[in-house]
Amino acid sequence: xxxxxxxxxxxxxxxxxxxxxxxxxxxxxxxxxxxxxxxxxxxxxxxxxxxxxxxxxxxxxxxxxxxxxxxxxxxxxxxxxxxxxxxxxxxxxxxxxxxxxxxxx
Amino acid sequence: xxxxxxxxxxxxxxxxxxxxxxxxxxxxxxxxxxxxxxxxxxxxxxxxxxxxxxxxxxxxxxxxxxxxxxxxxxxxxxxxxxxxxxxxxxxxxxxxxxxxxxxxxxxxxxxxxxxxxxxxxxxxxxxxxxxxxxxxxxxxxxxxxxxxxxxxxxxxxxxxxxxxxxxxxxxxxxxxxxxxxxxxxxxxxxxxxxxxxxxxxxxxxxxxxxxxxxxxxxxxxxxxxxxxxxxxxxxxxxxxxxxxxxxxxxxxxxxxxxxxxxxxxxxxxxxxx
Amino acid sequence: xxxxxxxxxxxxxxxxxxxxxxxxxxxxxxxxxxxxxxxxxxxxxxxxxxxxxxxxxxxxxxxxxxxxxxxxxxxxxxxxxxxxxxxxxxxxxxxxxxxxxxxxxxxxxxxxxxxxxxxxxxxxxxxxxxxxxxxxxxxxxxxxxxxxxxxx
Numbered sequence: 001x002x003x004x005x006x007x008x009x010x011x012x013x014x015x016x017x018x019x020x021x022x023x024x025x026x027x028x029x030x031x032x033x034x035x036x037x038x039x040x041x042x043x044x045x046x047x048x049x050x051x052x053x054x055x056x057x058x059x060x061x062x063x064x065x066x067x068x069x070x071x072x073x074x075x076x077x078x079x080x081x082x083x084x085x086x087x088x089x090x091x092x093x094x095x096x097x098x099x100x101x102x103x104x105x
Numbered sequence: 106x107x108x109x110x111x112x113x114x115x116x117x118x119x120x121x122x123x124x125x126x127x128x129x130x131x132x133x134x135x136x137x138x139x140x141x142x143x144x145x146x147x148x149x150x151x152x153x154x155x156x157x158x159x160x161x162x163x164x165x166x167x168x169x170x171x172x173x174x175x176x177x178x179x180x181x182x183x184x185x186x187x188x189x190x191x192x193x194x195x196x197x198x199x200x201x202x203x204x205x206x207x208x209x210x211x212x213x214x215x216x217x218x219x220x221x222x223x224x225x226x227x228x229x230x231x232x233x234x235x236x237x238x239x240x241x242x243x244x245x246x247x248x249x250x251x252x253x254x255x256x257x258x259x260x261x262x263x264x265x266x267x268x269x270x271x272x273x274x275x276x277x278x279x280x281x282x283x284x285x286x287x288x289x290x291x292x293x294x295x296x297x298x299x300x301x302x303x304x305x306x307x308x309x310x311x312x313x314x315x316x317x318x319x320x321x322x323x324x325x326x327x328x329x330x331x332x333x334x335x336x337x338x339x340x341x342x343x344x345x346x347x348x349x350x351x352x353x354x355x356x357x358x359x360x361x362x363x364x365x366x367x368x369x370x371x372x373x374x375x376x377x378x
Numbered sequence: 379x380x381x382x383x384x385x386x387x388x389x390x391x392x393x394x395x396x397x398x399x400x401x402x403x404x405x406x407x408x409x410x411x412x413x414x415x416x417x418x419x420x421x422x423x424x425x426x427x428x429x430x431x432x433x434x435x436x437x438x439x440x441x442x443x444x445x446x447x448x449x450x451x452x453x454x455x456x457x458x459x460x461x462x463x464x465x466x467x468x469x470x471x472x473x474x475x476x477x478x479x480x481x482x483x484x485x486x487x488x489x490x491x492x493x494x495x496x497x498x499x500x501x502x503x504x505x506x507x508x509x510x511x512x513x514x515x516x517x518x519x520x521x522x523x524x525x526x527x528x529x530x
Contacts, residue, residue, distance in 0.1 A: 020491075061477060
């Protein structure tokens with residue numbers, strides 16, 4: 001599984017940066033029948049978090065109403081240089097993690 | 106007791122409602138017309154008929170869900186498919202440079218199989234002949250991802266049908282398929298996509314039906330899919346029996362569609378409703 | 379094996395879906411009571427007022443498979459005055475809650491966006507929880523037309 005992260009590589013201290021993410025995931029609602037006619041079991045990403053140096057700065061609780069390959073956009077204040085960590089967790093407990101370095105001048 | 110918004114139920118109701126209302130008008134109008142293939146003018150990509158938010162989704166590589174498959178395809182390209190088996194990169198080098206322009210010239214004639222072949226089929230042939238691995242199915246995520254990654258390397262380039270004379274008979278068969286009435290609704294592709302493009306079927310605008318964005322992310326599928334899959338949707342839509350996977354008809358129609366769309370640029374990975 | 383929290387969440391979810399299905403079956407049209415219940419659960423019973431919250435969503439979509447939604451709240455996002463959470467609710471999907479965004483002063487702005495699925499024309503409501511405990515909300519109506527050529 002993969003995820004796309006869009007954010008600037010550098011920012012000034014105090015600048016509000018825009019971040020958007022998109023993870024590859026079918027977001028199965030549990031209401032859709034499969035090729036055999038039986039319902040495909042629900043499996044969605046239920047939680048997304050963005051951590052800056054281990055501190056959670058943004059979280060989303062998702063529902064089956066969010067599209068497949070979920071897209072999320074938010075903002076963050078750039079404080080100091082460091083590694084941002086993005087994490088998606090689904091109903092099966094599978095976790096996608098992406099890390100991006102942010103350089104703050 | 107069921108949730109009242111279970112997807113199959115409302116889709117079925119909507120389809121039957123459309124069948125009994127608008128579609129009958131279209132069918133009646135066209136019933137007496139004998140259609141032959143004609144150049145469709147002016148050439149308009151399906152992109153032009155989409156709403157602004159979906160156009161924006163296609164344009165932005167960070168919001169285009171098809172790009173997730175392209176990224177996956179690029180990873181597959183550089184990876185050894187099995188121990189001691191060459192990666193695509195081992196023979197072809199860097200994807201973006203070596204594959205630039207390739208997708209715009211497909212389908213082509215396959216010497217090994219002595220038949221026309223589409224880009225996805227070429228990838229499968231490469232995997233079997235040169236990597237000596239069993240290729241996954243034509244609608245598998247891996248095949249779609251590789252095909253999307255290779256086609257994306259031609260994004261922005263105009264479709265340039267291969268002039269190989271051996272492709273002429275299968276292309277003519279594709280053209281005949283395009284104008285042949287099929288299915289319980291007794292419609293040909295041309296009835297909607299040559300004669301009625303720009304008009305509405307139910308709530309949807311009828312596009313000209315061009316192949317320039319494939320594999321593409323169809324919002325209805327919530328996934329990337331091939332031209333074959335889209336053609337199967339059309340066949341089911343007119344209540345005809347879809348041809349089996351990898352049937353020669355699909356490549357024959359694609360040959361005709363590419364010549365009909367010559368000049369439109371590759372948009373892979375396109376986004377469509 | 380699933381963690382106990384996931385199992386509990388699933389059990390609650392199944393109960394919620396079952397009760398929602400029961401609620402929906404009672405009336406011919408979709409019952410907004412389930413959505414109001416969900417909003418009340420989010421606000422802890424408090425009634426949201428109007429305020430500087432904006433919900434951006436197309437008023438007409440060709441098909442409901444991917445509808446862009448964004449919510450913005452005019453807030454300084456300071457330690458003393460910020461948006462804690464933004465929740466989006468819908469009227470006719472099987473579950474009333476679309477997403478809950480948890481923010482804080484580190485966000486800098488209260489501006490979130492996502493894409494949602496909509497099976498039917500319906501009302502969408504966005505509610506924001508402010509750091510002083512108040513709730514503000516706004517709503518929008520979306521019309522969903524249907525695709526004509528169905529795959530299956």
